Amino acid sequence: MKCSRCGRQTFADFLPVSLYIFLFVSISPTVCFPLPSTVMFPLRVPIFAVLVSLTVGQYDDYDYQPASQYGPSSANCAQECECPINFPTAMYCDSRNLKFVPIVPSGIKYLYLQNNLIEEIKAGVFDNVTAELRWLVLDHNQITNEKVAKGTIDKLTGLHKILFSFNKLTEAVIPPSKSLDELKMMNNQLSKFPAGSLAGMQNLTSVHLQNNELTSKALNGVFKGLNKLVAIDLTNNKLKKLPSGMPSSLETFYGDHNDISSIAAGDLKELPKLAYLRLAYNQMADAGIPAGVLNVTSLIELDLSYNKLQSIPEINEQLEHLYLQVNQINKFNLENICKFSGPLNYSRLKTLRLDGNNLTHADLPHDSSNCLRQASDIIFD
Ligand SMILES: *[C@@H]1O[C@H](CO)[C@@H](O)[C@H](O)[C@H]1NC(C)=O
Numbered sequence: 573m574k575c576s577r578c579g580r581q582t583f584a585d586f587l588p589v590s591l592y593i594f595l596f597v598s599i600s601p602t603v604c605f606p607l608p609s610t611v612m613f614p615l616r617v618p619i620f621a622v623l624v625s626l627t628v629g630q631y632d633d634y635d636y637q638p639a640s641q642y643g644p645s646s647a648n649c650a651q652e653c654e655c656p657i658n659f660p661t662a663m664y665c666d667s668r669n670l671k672f673v674p675i676v677p678s679g680i681k682y683l684y685l686q687n688n689l690i691e692e693i694k695a696g697v698f699d700n701v702t703a704e705l706r707w708l709v710l711d712h713n714q715i716t717n718e719k720v721a722k723g724t725i726d727k728l729t730g731l732h733k734i735l736f737s738f739n740k741l742t743e744a745v746i747p748p749s750k751s752l753d754e755l756k757m758m759n760n761q762l763s764k765f766p767a768g769s770l771a772g773m774q775n776l777t778s779v780h781l782q783n784n785e786l787t788s789k790a791l792n793g794v795f796k797g798l799n800k801l802v803a804i805d806l807t808n809n810k811l812k813k814l815p816s817g818m819p820s821s822l823e824t825f826y827g828d829h830n831d832i833s834s835i836a837a838g839d840l841k842e843l844p845k846l847a848y849l850r851l852a853y854n855q856m857a858d859a860g861i862p863a864g865v866l867n868v869t870s871l872i873e874l875d876l877s878y879n880k881l882q883s884i885p886e887i888n889e890q891l892e893h894l895y896l897q898v899n900q901i902n903k904f905n906l907e908n909i910c911k912f913s914g915p916l917n918y919s920r921l922k923t924l925r926l927d928g929n930n931l932t933h934a935d936l937p938h939d940s941s942n943c944l945r946q947a948s949d950i951i952f953d
């Protein structure tokens with residue numbers, strides 16, 4: 573299982589196994605970003621997770637940092653920070669009103685700087701760890717692009733994770749590390765993404781860029797060739813269509829709250845593993861969905877709620893969860909769910925939400941039961 577809070581595998585180095593499992597089990601379900609290749613979770617979890625996480629604070633990744641684990645600081649530590657003697661490669665500088673990034677001593681691989689008042693990253697602070705720093709956590713600070721000095725992040729060649737959410741960046745800051753596996757830069761003001769900056773990052777698995785100002789154009793080709801990338805979250809940006817050149821490994825794409833009005837015929841053909849597609853709160857009308865575009869066998873969950881559809885789009889019989897609430901649908905197009913019905917020809921739909929449309933239960937065709945034999949949740953209002 574992989575998710576934002578379970579990411580701190582390094583704790584296993586010093587936590588008793590039972591406590592680690594406890595943290596893992598007790599915390600993970602509320603924040604897991606579904607990564608279907610590794611998570612075989614009940615299929616309702618993705619939507620549920622968002623609902624829960626909205627209430628608990630979605631990406632508060634650090635609230636279980638075990639204070640008792642700190643112990644005395646090892647000698648080689650910035651004086652503002654703590655470096656646990658039994659975990660000497662980690663330097664904790666979080667939540668202490670820092671206004672600057674301390675000089676990072678050699679030997680540090682995991683650097684926690686979240687929840688401070690940092691506005692600036694001065695040249696030289698990472699000079700002793702340019703190759704060895706693996707995790708850089710800068711969430712919840714006040715950093716702008718202008719104040720990230722040259723010779724800092726652009727020198728970090730061994731970084732695995734960069735967590736830089738809730739700052740004031742307008743352009744993504746990408747380290748030149750081919751080892752990067754996780755990139756989180758949500759809740760900034762990003763409108764630019766340097767072209768080619770992710771090229772060759774063969775281990776990058778997830779990219780979180782929600783709540784920014786990114787356009788489809790700014791992201792053109794950025795994800796190309798990243799053949800381990802399984803999840804992209806671009807919720808609440810300024811996309812008008814799906815970014816071009818997304819890799820064929822992609823399993824999850826979240827694009828709720830954008831201005832997407834169409835899906836091009838080829839878009840999903842290039843994504844043979846796409847299982848979770850969320851495009852709620854966009855501008856999709858029937859004309860934006862050419863025939864057959866959503867009829868792809870890999871999709872498990874499709875969210876097109878809060879759009880402008882007037883009919884049920886043509887879907888594949890393998891789809892299990894279809895969210896169409898709050899559109900303008902006024903007829904029940906059974907033929908778009910099952911072209912044929914028969915003993916072996918039927919829809920795998922379990923959930924079908926149609927509330928907030930111009931439809932009632934009476935619009936359900938009489939011959940729908942064969943096609944919709946697995947649908948336990950058909951919601952009209
Ligand atoms: C950092 O590197 C400088 C030389 O670049 C060296 O003088 C200093 O001792 C190093 N500090 C630590 C804590 O590694």
Ligand SMILES: *[C@@H]1O[C@H](CO)[C@@H](O)[C@H](O)[C@H]1NC(C)=O
Pocket residue numbers: 750751752774775
């Ligand atoms: C990618 O991950 C694999 C497996 O963990 C590792 O062996 C490999 O060195 C990584 N590649 C880079 C460029 O870090």
Ligand SMILES: *[C@@H]1O[C@H](CO)[C@@H](O)[C@H](O)[C@H]1NC(C)=O
Pocket residue numbers: 867886887888889907908909910911912
């Ligand atoms: C979806 O495409 C398949 C062929 O891949 C076709 O047999 C099926 O009828 C289509 N489904 C619908 C609902 O049109």
Ligand SMILES: *[C@@H]1O[C@H](CO)[C@@H](O)[C@H](O)[C@H]1NC(C)=O
Pocket residue numbers: 912914916917
């Ligand atoms: C579904 O029905 C079509 C047309 O009758 C048929 O060609 C196809 O083989 C059927 N598929 C299955 C899985 O039964």
Ligand SMILES: *[C@@H]1O[C@H](CO)[C@@H](O)[C@H](O)[C@H]1NC(C)=O
Pocket residue numbers: 902930
């Ligand atoms: C809603 O559906 C009814 C009956 O199908 C139809 O008479 C009416 O015009 C529809 N209203 C809208 C706003 O589409």
